[in-house]
Every structure is written in structure tokens, then in C-alpha cells.
Amino acid sequence: MLKIGLIGLGPIGSLHIDNLTGGKIKDAELVCVCDMRKVDNPKIADIPFFSDTDRMLKEGGADAIVIATPSFTHFDLAKKCLMAGKNVLVEKPIALCSADAKKLQELAKKQNKICAVMLNQRTTPIYRRIKEMVSSGEIGKVNRVSWNMTNWFRPQIYFDMSVWRGLWKGEAGGVLINQAIHNIDAFAWIFGLPQSLRAWCKFGKYHNIEVEDEVSCYMEYPEEMTATFITSSGEHPGSNRFEISGDKAYVIAEDGKLRISKFKDGSARDFTLNTKYAFGTPETVESVEEFDGKGGQHAEVMNNFAGACLGKNKCDYGADQGVLSLTLANSMLYSSLTSAEIKFPFDDEAYAKILAQKQAASELRKEVRKDFILDFNKSFR
Ligand SMILES: NC(=O)c1ccc[n+]([C@@H]2O[C@H](COP(=O)([O-])OP(=O)(O)OC[C@H]3O[C@@H](n4cnc5c(N)ncnc54)[C@H](O)[C@@H]3O)[C@@H](O)[C@H]2O)c1
Numbered sequence: 001m002l003k004i005g006l007i008g009l010g011p012i013g014s015l016h017i018d019n020l021t022g023g024k025i026k027d028a029e030l031v032c033v034c035d036m037r038k039v040d041n042p043k044i045a046d047i048p049f050f051s052d053t054d055r056m057l058k059e060g061g062a063d064a065i066v067i068a069t070p071s072f073t074h075f076d077l078a079k080k081c082l083m084a085g086k087n088v089l090v091e092k093p094i095a096l097c098s099a100d101a102k103k104l105q106e107l108a109k110k111q112n113k114i115c116a117v118m119l120n121q122r123t124t125p126i127y128r129r130i131k132e133m134v135s136s137g138e139i140g141k142v143n144r145v146s147w148n149m150t151n152w153f154r155p156q157i158y159f160d161m162s163v164w165r166g167l168w169k170g171e172a173g174g175v176l177i178n179q180a181i182h183n184i185d186a187f188a189w190i191f192g193l194p195q196s197l198r199a200w201c202k203f204g205k206y207h208n209i210e211v212e213d214e215v216s217c218y219m220e221y222p223e224e225m226t227a228t229f230i231t232s233s234g235e236h237p238g239s240n241r242f243e244i245s246g247d248k249a250y251v252i253a254e255d256g257k258l259r260i261s262k263f264k265d266g267s268a269r270d271f272t273l274n275t276k277y278a279f280g281t282p283e284t285v286e287s288v289e290e291f292d293g294k295g296g297q298h299a300e301v302m303n304n305f306a307g308a309c310l311g312k313n314k315c316d317y318g319a320d321q322g323v324l325s326l327t328l329a330n331s332m333l334y335s336s337l338t339s340a341e342i343k344f345p346f347d348d349e350a351y352a353k354i355l356a357q358k359q360a361a362s363e364l365r366k367e368v369r370k371d372f373i374l375d376f377n378k379s380f381r
Pocket residue numbers: 007008009010011012013034035036037053068069070071073091092093118120162178
């Protein structure tokens with residue numbers, strides 16, 4: 001059994017407590033918890049509580065630590081846990097910039113420990129199926145992708161109830177690094193990183209926040225594949241529509257359904273170049289695949305992490321994977337902040353410098369709103 005310590009007992013920390021104490025994590029038990037504030041949760045009444053991370057690392061008896069604190073604390077806490085010889089599973093984002101994420105990846109290697117990141121939306125069945133369709137060649141050569149992911153609506157109180165949300169200091173970005181990081185991760189997981197991109201962000205367009213709440217990005221990949229990614233935390237109802245135009249099939253993912261149009265004679269390009277019909281279109285075979293539910297999500301990632309720590313399986317959500325989504329999210333911000341096209345490999349040190357300047361001019365909130373109502377379960381996409 002892996003002995004897990006949990007740092008951060010806010011909304012997402014509570015979900016990890018539910019999973020760990022509710023028998024959903026096969027090879028792990030929760031042996032200690034830590035938060036800066038007193039937390040009243042009957043599920044951890046008998047579990048040793050620490051208000052100080054150093055003491056928990058020394059005295060808590062955990063082999064592995066789950067970090068579920070605000071995003072700006074992830075890098076330092078993960079570093080501290082790895083230095084203390086613990087395996088670590090960090091909530092997303094693994095750090096605030098890809099340069100720091102790479103440092104964690106290197107440190108974990110040096111310490112011979114696992115550093116994983118909570119990329120829970122990779123377990124979403126519809127995204128898994130899309131990845132399989134792309135990598136198996138079922139869609140054929142991908143010509144164009146567009147993902148309109150605009151149903152991440154957040155009201156102002158979501159930001160005002162915490163010291164850190166919506167601030168350069170607290171999370172080093174907005175919708176890109178907090179909400180849509182899940183979709184950006186799925187995107188990079190399926191297609192990899194582009195060779196160039198240009199993005200336009202609107203900062204505080206819908207909310208009284210410092211960071212971006214609307215983004216439009218255009219990307220170019222090898223072999224003339226192009227892609228657009230649009231996201232917003234200010235629109236409602238918005239949509240989540242993911243379209244992939246391939247040479248063998250055209251696929252639309254929306255509302256838990258995959259609508260697949262396969263080209264009957266194989267290649268759309270062959271039809272385009274060879275048909276004699278001036279207004280002809282290739283014949284298609286239509287099918288719809290329906291996906292029920294969201295898959296294993298956080299519990300599945302934690303099970304994989306626990307198994308990896310115990311040497312039972314490989315770690316599918318390592319720091320290298322956390323680097324992917326951060327690189328893409330950071331490069332979109334960098335493009336917008338510098339009004340420039342970004343070429344890959346991304347210069348993450350240059351971005352880290354710009355981010356440091358933004359953070360130096362930003363402060364965590366001194367006053368937070370206390371009149372919020374926590375309806376956290378609504379927030380999953
Ligand atoms: N994977 C997901 O689906 C998902 C969903 C929600 C949030 N998150 C991520 O989880 C993190 C936490 O989100 P939240 O909404 O629970 O935040 P929150 O601010 O509501 O709660 C964080 C908790 O951590 C505690 N804390 C802060 N600094 C600490 C420290 N140094 N030591 C010990 N405790 C500390 C706070 O007192 C608080 O109880 C964020 O990085 C967020 O991006 C992930």
C-alpha cells in the first residue's frame with residue numbers, strides 16, 4: 001500500500017479525500033493531511049492533520065504527496081517534496097511556466113522519484129477515442145483542426161473568493177492556464193506541439209481580473225496541417241466543439257457524441273483531384289458514436305500514480321506530459337503579449353522573464369469575498 005499525504009484541502013483536495021477514503025484508490029491509503037487553515041471535514045477526522053508542510057514531510061509517514069494547493073505554490077511545494085525523497089502528484093498546472101515544469105522533471109529524475117501531474121481529462125472517453133482515431137490513421141492525414149472551447153464560464157465571485165485566482169502573481173494566466181489547460185493538454189496529447197502559432201488574448205474583458213479571459217489562436221503543423229483553438233471564461237452557454245478534417249474522415253465531437261463521416265472511396269484528396277463532377281462532393285458513410293460519462297478522471301490518474309510509485313505500472317501522467325500543455329498555454333500568452341508569431345521549440349526562458357516582470361507588478365488579493373456559495377461539482381467539463 002502506498003502511504004499518501006495530501007497538501008491543500010480546498011474543493012479539489014476534498015475530491016481527493018473522497019476518492020482516497022472512499023475505496024476508489026486501490027493501492028493507496030491517506031495517512032496525513034496538511035492545510036494552512038483549519039478544515040472541518042468528517043472524512044479526515046481520524047487522519048493526522050498538519051498546518052505546516054515541513055512537519056508533515058518529516059513526521060507524517062507518507063511515501064508520496066498529492067499537492068492540491070493554489071497554482072502559484074505548486075512548483076516550490078513539488079520541489080520541496082522531491083527533495084524530501086517523496087514521490088509527488090501535483091494538481092494542474094504542474095508549475096506556472098514550462099521552464100519550471102522542466103526543472104521538476106529533471107529533479108524527479110535526479111532523485112529517482114515520480115513527479116506526476118493531474119491530467120484527469122485524458123481519461124475522458126471521447127478524447128481517448130479521438131486520439132486513437134488520429135494515431136491509428138483512421139482519420140487519415142489531418143488537414144485542419146478547430147476546437148471551440150468556450151463553455152468555461154466563471155462569474156466574478158469565483159475570482160474574488162480566493163487570494164490567487166485571476167492574478168499574474170497567483171496563477172500566471174487565466175482561462176489558458178486554469179480552465180482550458182485541460183483541453184490544451186488533450187490537444188497537445190493528440191497532435192503534439194505545433195511548429196508555429198499566433199494568438200490573441202483579451203485580458204479582463206469579461207471580468208475584473210488581470211489575466212486573459214478570451215483567446216483566439218492559430219497554429220501551423222508540419223505537412224500543412226492548420227489548427228485554431230478558441231476559448232473563453234466569459235461566455236454562456238458557449239460550446240465545446242472539436243472538428244477534425246482528415247483525408248479519410250471528417251469528425252465532429254460535440255455534446256458527448258462523435259459524428260464521423262468517412263469518405264467511401266478512401267481519400268478526399270483523390271476525389272478532389274480526379275472527379276469530373278464540377279460541383280461533386282465525395283460520398284461518405286456516416287456514423288455516430290455516443291460516449292457516456294467522463295471516464296475515471298482524478299481517481300484513474302491517482303490509481304496510475306499509486307501503481308507507478310509501487311512499481312506495478314508505468315506512470316502515464318509524468319512531468320514531461322505536464323510540460324506539454326504548459327508550453328502550449330505559455331506560448332499563446334507569449335504570442336499575445338509580444339504581438340508576435342511564436343516558433344517552436346518554444347523559448348521558455350524568454351517567457352519566464354516576461355512572466356517574472358508581470359508577477360513583480362502583481363499582488364495576491366488582500367481581501368477576499370466570503371459570501372460565495374460553493375457549487376464545485378458544476379465546474380467539471
Ligand atoms: N484537476 C482538476 O480538475 C482541478 C479542479 C479544480 C482545481 N484544480 C487545481 O487545484 C488547485 C487548488 O484548487 P482549489 O480550487 O482547491 O483551491 P483553493 O484555493 O480553494 O484551496 C486550496 C487550499 O490549499 C490551502 N493552502 C494554500 N497554500 C497552502 C500551503 N502552502 N500549505 C498548505 N495548504 C495550503 C488553502 O488554505 C486551501 O484550503 C489549483 O491549482 C487548481 O488549478 C484542479
